[in-house]
Each structure stands twice: as structure tokens, then as C-alpha cells.
Amino acid sequence: MWIRKFERDRNKGVTSPVPTQMLSTEEFIPRPQNERQKHVEHLIGEMSEQKAKKLAMDRRKFMGTSMGLATCFSAMNTVYGKAFDVDEAETMEEDAIAEKWPKGEYFVMDVQSHFTNGIPIGLRGDIGKMEFFKNMGFTLKEDKESYSFHNFVKEMFFDSETDMIVISGVPGKEQQRDKEGKVLEGAARTPFFGILPSWLMAQAREEINALAQSKRAISQGNLAPNHYWDKTTNKPDKAATIEQMERELNLYKISSWKWYCHTDPGQSGGGFQCDDDNAQWFIDESRKRGMKFFSVHKGYSYQSRLLGHLANPKDIEKAALNNPDVTWVIYHSALQHGSNEPDWKAANQYDPTTGDFAWHNILMDIKKRNPKMTNVYPEIGSFFGPLVIADPVMAMHGIGKNVKYYGADHVIWGTDCLWWGSPQWVIDAFKRFQISDEMCEKFGYKKLSKEDKAMIFGQNAARLYKIDLKAKRNPLPADALTRLKTAYMERGPNPTNGAYGWVRADD
Amino acid sequence: MVIILVLSVLGLNAQDHAGKPVPTYVTGDECLFCHRVKVVDTWQQNPHARTIWPNEKGEEFIGSKLARPLRKAGYGKFDILAADKKTWDKEKFANRCAGCHATAVDPETKAFATTALDCYACHGVADPNHTKDATLMRFSSKYPKNAREIVSVCGSCHLRGGKSHSSGLPYPNNFVPGDDLFHDFEVDLAQADNEKLNAGDRHVFANVRDVLKNGSSSTCLSCHAIHTDSSAKHKRVLTSAICQNCHNAEGPKSAVKKYEVHSALCEY
Numbered sequence: 001m002w003i004r005k006f007e008r009d010r011n012k013g014v015t016s017p018v019p020t021q022m023l024s025t026e027e028f029i030p031r032p033q034n035e036r037q038k039h040v041e042h043l044i045g046e047m048s049e050q051k052a053k054k055l056a057m058d059r060r061k062f063m064g065t066s067m068g069l070a071t072c073f074s075a076m077n078t079v080y081g082k083a084f085d086v087d088e089a090e091t092m093e094e095d096a097i098a099e100k101w102p103k104g105e106y107f108v109m110d111v112q113s114h115f116t117n118g119i120p121i122g123l124r125g126d127i128g129k130m131e132f133f134k135n136m137g138f139t140l141k142e143d144k145e146s147y148s149f150h151n152f153v154k155e156m157f158f159d160s161e162t163d164m165i166v167i168s169g170v171p172g173k174e175q176q177r178d179k180e181g182k183v184l185e186g187a188a189r190t191p192f193f194g195i196l197p198s199w200l201m202a203q204a205r206e207e208i209n210a211l212a213q214s215k216r217a218i219s220q221g222n223l224a225p226n227h228y229w230d231k232t233t234n235k236p237d238k239a240a241t242i243e244q245m246e247r248e249l250n251l252y253k254i255s256s257w258k259w260y261c262h263t264d265p266g267q268s269g270g271g272f273q274c275d276d277d278n279a280q281w282f283i284d285e286s287r288k289r290g291m292k293f294f295s296v297h298k299g300y301s302y303q304s305r306l307l308g309h310l311a312n313p314k315d316i317e318k319a320a321l322n323n324p325d326v327t328w329v330i331y332h333s334a335l336q337h338g339s340n341e342p343d344w345k346a347a348n349q350y351d352p353t354t355g356d357f358a359w360h361n362i363l364m365d366i367k368k369r370n371p372k373m374t375n376v377y378p379e380i381g382s383f384f385g386p387l388v389i390a391d392p393v394m395a396m397h398g399i400g401k402n403v404k405y406y407g408a409d410h411v412i413w414g415t416d417c418l419w420w421g422s423p424q425w426v427i428d429a430f431k432r433f434q435i436s437d438e439m440c441e442k443f444g445y446k447k448l449s450k451e452d453k454a455m456i457f458g459q460n461a462a463r464l465y466k467i468d469l470k471a472k473r474n475p476l477p478a479d480a481l482t483r484l485k486t487a488y489m490e491r492g493p494n495p496t497n498g499a500y501g502w503v504r505a506d507d
Numbered sequence: 508m509v510i511i512l513v514l515s516v517l518g519l520n521a522q523d524h525a526g527k528p529v530p531t532y533v534t535g536d537e538c539l540f541c542h543r544v545k546v547v548d549t550w551q552q553n554p555h556a557r558t559i560w561p562n563e564k565g566e567e568f569i570g571s572k573l574a575r576p577l578r579k580a581g582y583g584k585f586d587i588l589a590a591d592k593k594t595w596d597k598e599k600f601a602n603r604c605a606g607c608h609a610t611a612v613d614p615e616t617k618a619f620a621t622t623a624l625d626c627y628a629c630h631g632v633a634d635p636n637h638t639k640d641a642t643l644m645r646f647s648s649k650y651p652k653n654a655r656e657i658v659s660v661c662g663s664c665h666l667r668g669g670k671s672h673s674s675g676l677p678y679p680n681n682f683v684p685g686d687d688l689f690h691d692f693e694v695d696l697a698q699a700d701n702e703k704l705n706a707g708d709r710h711v712f713a714n715v716r717d718v719l720k721n722g723s724s725s726t727c728l729s730c731h732a733i734h735t736d737s738s739a740k741h742k743r744v745l746t747s748a749i750c751q752n753c754h755n756a757e758g759p760k761s762a763v764k765k766y767e768v769h770s771a772l773c774e775y
Contacts, residue, residue: 171537193533193635195540231618234582263536267611267620269582302547305535305556306623309565 036079036391043075051091066090066097069425073432076392083392084432101431103161105450107469108427109458111166111295112331112381112414115152115204116195117187149204150484152418157208157216157476159422163458164215164467165208167201168295168331168414169222169258173265174198176228176240198222202252211483214474218465220295221254224261225278229268236268236278242285249289255465256293256329257286261315262307271307274328275318283323292326293464298334299359300382312336312359317366320376327464329412333378333402334363338386355397355443367405374410377460378402381414385426388433396435400445408452412461430457525673525680525691529611533633535625541638546734553736555629558608559622567622569600569608574775583609583618590774603772606678607664614674614681629660629733631684645684646728657726658715659688665711665727667770669694677772689719696720706766710752717749 048071052062062068071091073084089096156162174189174197190197201219208217228240248254262271272279274296286292296316301308313334320328336359337349349358356364363378380402388395402411413430415423430453435445446452462469477483524530539547550556557571567577569587577585578595586595587604600608601617609619610628626633630645637644644650646657662669663682671680672691679692696719698704699712717723730741744750753763769775 171540175531191635192531193537193633195537229582231582231616260536263534263540264621265534265537267534269619269621302551303536303539305539305550305625306561306621307536 037389040072040075040079043078044072047071047075047091055092066094067092069428070097073429080392081436083388083396083434083436084429085434086432106161106431106454107164107458107462108160108162109164109166109413109461109465109467110156110162110381110415110417110423111329111379111412111461111465112168112416113152113156113162113165113418113423114168114170114196114416115149115418116147117190117197117200147418149207150481152204153208153476153484154481155418155422158481160417160424161427162423163473164462165217166255166414166461166465167196167204167217167219169198169201169220170196171260171263171265172197172222173227174222174244176243198248198252198254202254207484208476211480212474212476214472215467216473216476218255218467219252220256220258221248221252222258223248224257224259224272225276225282226264226268226270226272227266229266234269236281238281241282245282245285245289249286249291254291256295256327257291259294259296260311261296261298262301262304262310264307271304271310273310273315273319275315275322279319280322283319283326287323287326292323293329294326295329295331295379297331298363299332299336300338301336301359313363313366316363316376317370317373320366320373321370324373324375327375327377329377329379329464330363331379331381331414332416333380333383333398334359335383335398336360338382350394352393355394355401357394357398360398360401364401364405376406377410377412377464378406379412379414380456381416382420384430384433385415385420388429392433393439395433396439396445397443399433399448400435400439400443403446403448403452404444408446408448408455409460411456412464413457427457522683523686523690524683525671525686526614527681529613529620529681530632530683532611532627532631534621535627538626538633549735553734555624555733558624569604581618583613583616583620603677606676606682612678612681627684629684652724652726652728654718654724654726656685657728658718659686660684661727662694662711662715663688663692665708666692666694666715667708667711667772668698705768706752706764707768710749713749713752 048059048063048068051067051071052059055062055067063071067090070086073086074088074091077084077086087096087100090100156165172190172194174194175184175191176189177183178188184191186199186203187194189199194200198219198221201221205217205219209215223241223244225236225241228237228244229235230237259274261273264271274294283294298311298313298316301311304311311334313330316328316330320326335357350356363376367373367376380399383398384395387398399411415426417423417426420426434448437447439445440447459469461467554571559567559569559577560571560573561567562573567579567585569575569577576588577600578588580586580597585600585605586597587600588594589596589599601612605612605617605619608624609622610625611620612618613620634643637647641647641649642651646660659682663679668677669679669692670677672693674680679688682688682692694712694715696712696716699709699716701709701712704712711727714723714725714727718726725744730744731738732740754760755762755764
């Protein structure tokens with residue numbers, strides 16, 4: 001039986017800013033809390049009670065502080081062995097934390113962030129009702145506002161240390177013309193459905209950057225080789241694809257494509273692979289127009305009805321080798337299934353003796369076979385976070401292998417928020433995360449240095465997206481949320497004049 | 508044999524897509540981006556999702572039991588391996604199978620938009636506002652129940668032996684959920700009394716007839732949970748004559764009559 005998270009919290013009187021069991025984004029089915037996770041949760045409750053009492057604080061208030069977060073990591077160390085760098089003093093003194101983990105120490109660039117087009121898509125409601133979601137330190141409501149751009153800005157920029165975001169695409173295509181052949185604009189381009197269409201990502205980017213008076217956001221484009229299809233020839237409708245490509249590059253000013261090979265919004269009759277002829281044609285046309293950056297969702301395949309097998313990263317090898325000038329960022333590090341799925345061990349999805357994960361190992365093998373290939377980058381959104389909650393040892397394997405085979409200069413930070421709420425707990429976890437001596441010795445992993453973390457947190461993505469790390473990035477003004485809210489209320493959740501708004505900004 | 512052509516007296520919307528272009532609809536992978544938590548896990552195992560299914564090599568077959576091999580032959584086209592297991596038939600899939608084993612068959616070209624049954628096959632064209640108002644999504648838990656609409660959708664494939672008046676094909680002509688199936692699809696409801704017909708098919712005819720002719724509000728969905736592929740709910744239904752399609756008149760209810768399904772159309 002599922003109960004709402006807030007009901008569970010209220011009943012049990014527990015709060016933790018770090019999830020104490022596996023959560024689901026929208027991309028996998030959660031598994032029940034295991035014994036060790038229960039132990040962690042128990043310890044967090046016990047330790048926080050004691051510490052709050054000593055500090056004469058309400059326990060719930062204590063858990064909302066950085067000391068509460070430190071307490072969570074301390075409890076996880078007790079259960080799993082030392083996976084996080086946390087001193088006892090940090091659980092009782094905020095100054096100790098501020099001194100040890102100064103804000104701004106890392107440039108954080110999140111390449112996987114999402115919101116929706118004012119659509120409450122059910123994810124947070126589904127997640128929030130599940131038992132696995134209990135004991136988190138924040139509430140994920142299921143309503144239009146929770147998925148909104150307004151809440152997105154709040155959670156990414158006000159509730160976390162994220163410096164820059166890449167607004168990342170989701171499956172879907174734009175309708176180019178109406179029945180009379182008139183070119184559509186803005187929301188009219190997604191009349192049937194549009195969770196996060198390219199036009200909206202671009203508009204949101206412009207709004208954020210305008211508010212900050214500096215570059216805090218960039219955006220991707222959803223176009224893929226199977227979005228516009230000539231059903232007579234059973235091949236891509238090249239004219240329509242080029243038209244959309246030029247629109248997304250020139251008008252939307254996207255910074256990367258975002259591909260979902262295992263979806264078919266154009267009703268082409270199938271998905272595609274990054275190394276097939278149609279993809280190569282797309283790459284060539286994109287290259288001609290100066291865009292050589294491809295972000296590809298791999299892994300988390302089974303949201304696809306029939307095409308999940310196309311989320312296997314095996315096609316990346318040929319695509320990367322044939323296109324050495326193209327950058328390939330592989331989202332989720334190609335993790336096939338979340339570690340929370342009930343049968344993932346039975347299905348040999350994770351081998352604890354080797355630390356291999358299904359499909360992630362394929363991505364690793366590609367690099368092993370091609371040590372000189374330097375244009376593939378594993379991204380760790382909904383990879384590091386879920387693994388570190390499931391079992392920090394899994395996270396040691398996941399991050400350890402990414403760094404071992406691809407190098408710390410090739411691992412890209414992403415969180416998949418706001419499905420997860422604010423990304424701050426993932427940021428804090430990674431700051432403190434370390435691979436144990438035993439694991440390094442046994443599996444040949446490398447201890448993560450601050451320099452490694454700096455690269456992963458943001459320097460790598462900044463290099464790929466050509467972001468000037470020295471450029472001044474202004475904080476969003478204090479009234480940004482009010483201004484966004486006002487604009488949102490004035491405009492409505494699905495603005496018919498949305499495209500005009502952002503076109504004016506570009507001008 | 509009495510052919511009963513039930514005209515549009517169903518109280519459904521006036522929409523009718525027979526012979527018209529397939530409407531634009533949201534594809535299943537887009538639906539599942541949001542609905543994967545509750546739907547995906549069970550749907551992948553559902554026979555409706557496996558009307559065409561690949562083997563481990565990715566070769567496609569008709570039916571979840573991989574009954575007959577298929578071979579892609581252009582957009583929305585399959586060749587099907589003939590019963591002799593040697594020759595490939597280029598017409599049979601389009602002329603017999605496509606309507607119920609694939610989704611959104613174009614009336615003009617007989618080309619389907621996607622293999623197996625996509626969400627659209629039962630839920631129809633999704634209203635973009637359904638995320639804010641679930642009553643707008645056909646067959647959501649909040650959608651107003653309309654018995655005739657339900658049997659129209661289920662009957663579009665499960666009324667085996669029907670024929671499209673306009674196309675002459677053994678499956679409906681571009682039926683879109685919400686349409687009046689029986690405006691164009693001719694079915695012999697007297698099959699409900701055909702003792703020679705297998706119990707499963709007879710049961711479908713009997714239920715549809717009860718809805719159409721007798722105003723029954725009991726539908727397929729009264730007993731069958733489609734996404735979870737469960738008929739557990741039927742245990743709650745009061746005993747009536749229709750039960751005897753599968754159960755004996757006397758003796759324990761757990762005893763179910765055995766029957767075999769044969770179909771000249773489907774060649775088994």
C-alpha cells in the first residue's frame with residue numbers, strides 16, 4: 001500500500017534531507033526499502049534526535065540545516081563503511097561545515113534539468129505516494145505548479161548551488177505548419193502535446209538569462225532523424241527535418257541535440273540508432289550548420305513500448321569513431337535499469353563481484369576497446385544519485401568505472417532534476433563522496449581528488465559547451481520568482497503567444 | 508445467418524473515420540514518458556502489447572507466442588511467412604491482420620503507423636488537456652463510462668468474423684475510439700447463440716449484444732482489467748446465464764469448460 005510521504009513523515013516523525021531508500025524519477029519502478037536502508041533511516045532518526053536535543057533545536061528544524069545533512073551522511077557511513085567525508089563536528093556546528101565546504105568551491109553545471117509545459121504529469125504524485133519516498137526532507141507535490149518553470153527556477157537556482165543549467169529535452173516533436181500551410185509559432189507548434197518542446201526550452205533559457213542579466217542557462221533541441229518521416233519512401237522527410245534543424249539552430253539557438261533513439265514521435269514506424277544511415281545524414285547536415293554536439297539518452301529503456309532495445313549504447317562506438325569531431329554525451333551513463341528494481345539482481349543487472357551494471361558495462365567496454373577515442377562522455381544524471389542511495393558501494397563502482405575508463409575529465413554532471421526536487425542533496429553527496437581504499441585496490445579505481453570533482457561538477461561540461469568559467473554570473477534577483485510567477489499568471493500555463501515572447505528577447 | 512448492421516444509435520460522438528485519414532495522435536512512447544510508473548511494468552507483458560513481438564534477435568512475429576514470422580516491407584508493411592513456412596505473402600498481413608495486430612492502419616494504403624497496439628488503439632486521440640482534467644482521457648478512471656463506447660473499442664478486434672462494409676476487410680476501417688464501430692463494421696450478433704462457436708468468442712458476442720440490444724451496462728471492463736491483464740473482478744459479478752459460456756451450470760465455479768479457438772481468418 002502506498003501512503004503519501006507527508007502522511008508517513010507525520011506518522012513516524014522522521015525527516016531526512018537525504019533519501020534513505022531508492023527513489024524513482026519517472027524512469028523506473030522503485031523497489032522497497034532494504035534492511036540496510038532501514039538501518040540508515042533508524043540511525044538518522046536516532047542521531048538527529050540526540051543532536052537536536054543537545055542544540056536545543058526542534059528535530060525537524062535541525063534536519064533542515066546543513067548539520068542535518070551531515071548527520072545523514074554520517075549515518076550512511078556507519079552502515080556502509082566510509083563513503084562520505086564527514087566529521088563529527090559537522091553534525092553539530094554549521095561553521096565547521098562552512099569552513100570545510102565553502103560555497104562556490106565548485107562550479108556546478110547541471111546538464112540534465114527538466115520542467116514541463118505547465119503539465120502535472122503524474123511523476124511527483126506517483127513518486128510521492130510510494131513508500132520508498134518516505135523520509136525525504138522535502139515534499140514533492142503533484143500539481144501544475146510543482147512541474148512549472150517557476151518551481152524549476154526555485155529548485156535549481158534558489159535551493160541549490162547550481163551555477164549553470166542545461167535545459168534538457170524530452171521525447172516529442174513540433175508540428176511545423178497548420179492545415180493551410182502557415183508556419184506555426186510557439187505553443188501552436190505543439191497543439192497535441194508538448195511536455196518540454198524545443199521552443200519552450202529556448203524561451204525558458206532566455207527568461208532565466210534575462211532575469212540574471214548573465215548566462216545561467218542554455219538549452220537543447222529535441223529534433224531527431226525520425227521526427228519527420230516520408231511515409232511514401234519510408235525515409236526521413238529531409239526537407240522538413242532540415243527546416244526544423246535550421247529553426248532550432250538559428251531561432252531557438254540550441255547548444256546541443258537531445259536524442260531519444262527509442263522513441264518515435266514522428267510515427268516513422270521505429271526508432272533509430274546513432275550509427276545508422278539516417279542518423280549519419282542528420283549528423284552530416286548538423287555538422288554543415290556548425291552543430292557537432294549530441295546528447296543521447298541511453299539506458300532507462302523500458303518507458304518505451306517497443307523500442308527499448310534502441311536505448312542500448314552499443315551504437316555509440318561506431319557513431320563516435322565515424323564522427324571523431326562530434327561530441328557524444330551519454331546520459332544516465334547508459335544504466336539500463338535503476339538499482340531499485342525488484343528483480344535487477346536476479347536478472348543479472350548488477351554483478352557485485354565485478355561491479356558491472358547492465359548496459360553501463362557496454363559503454364565501458366566501448367572505451368576499453370578504443371582507448372584513443374576521446375569524444376564520448378558519460379553523464380551521471382539519475383546514475384550517481386540513485387546508486388548512492390541504493391548502496392554507496394554501487395556508486396563507487398559506477399563513478400569508479402566512469403573515471404577509470406573515460407577519465408575524470410570526461411565525466412559530466414547532471415541530476416535529472418526537478419523530477420528529484422532540488423538537486424542540492426545530490427551535490428552535497430558528491431562533494432563528500434569518496435571511493436574506499438579497498439575498492440580502489442580491488443578494482444583499480446582512483447580516489448577522487450578535489451580536482452577530479454571540480455572537473456565532473458562543471459569544468460568538463462563548461463569546456464564542451466564553451467562556457468567561460470571566468471565570466472561573471474549574476475545571482476537571480478531576489479524578486480525573480482515573483483516576477484516569473486507574475487509573468488506566468490499573466491501569460492497562462494500554455495501561452496499562445498509564447499513564441500513571440502522569446503523571439504522578442506532574441507531580437 | 509442473420510447479419511445485423513447496427514447503425515449509429517449508440518449515443519456516441521458523431522465522429523466516424525471510416526475511409527478518412529488517420530488522425531494525428533500522441534504516440535505511446537510519449538504517453539509513457541509520464542505514465543511509465545504505473546503502466547509500463549505491466550504493459551510490456553500484456554498480450555495487447557504483444558500482438559507483434561520480436562524474438563531475441565529482433566525478428567518480428569505475429570502474436571505474443573511468436574506464431575508466424577514477419578518481414579518488413581516498407582513503411583507500415585509486413586510480409587508474413589505463409590503456412591508452408593517457405594514463401595512470404597505480401598498481401599495477407601495488410602488484408603487480414605493489420606487492423607488488430609498493428610495500430611492506425613491507413614485506409615488508403617493499408618500501412619500501419621506502429622506495430623502492436625499503441626495506447627491510441629484503445630484510448631484514441633488524447634486530449635492535450637487530459638493532464639489537467641482526467642475526465643478528458645478516454646477510459647481513465649474518471650472518464651464517464653459509456654457501455655456502448657467500451658464494447659465498440661473492444662469489439663473492434665474481439666468480434667471475430669466481422670467485416671467492414673466500406674473496405675470489405677475483416678477488420679474495421681480506420682476505427683478510432685469514440686467512433687460508432689457498428690456504423691461501418693458488420694457483425695453477426697446471432698453468433699452469441701451459436702453453440703458451435705468457441706465459448707470465448709461466443710461470450711464476446713453475447714456481451715456486446717446485451718449492451719447494444721438490451722441496454723446492459725455490463726461491459727468487458729466490468730470484469731477485465733486490461734493493463735494488468737486480470738479478470739479477477741469477474742468473481743464479484745452476480746451469477747447469470749452468461750457465466751455458462753465458460754462455467755458449468757452446476758458444480759464448483761472453479762471448474763471451467765475447456766474449449767479451443769479456431770479461426771479460418773487467423774489460420775489456426
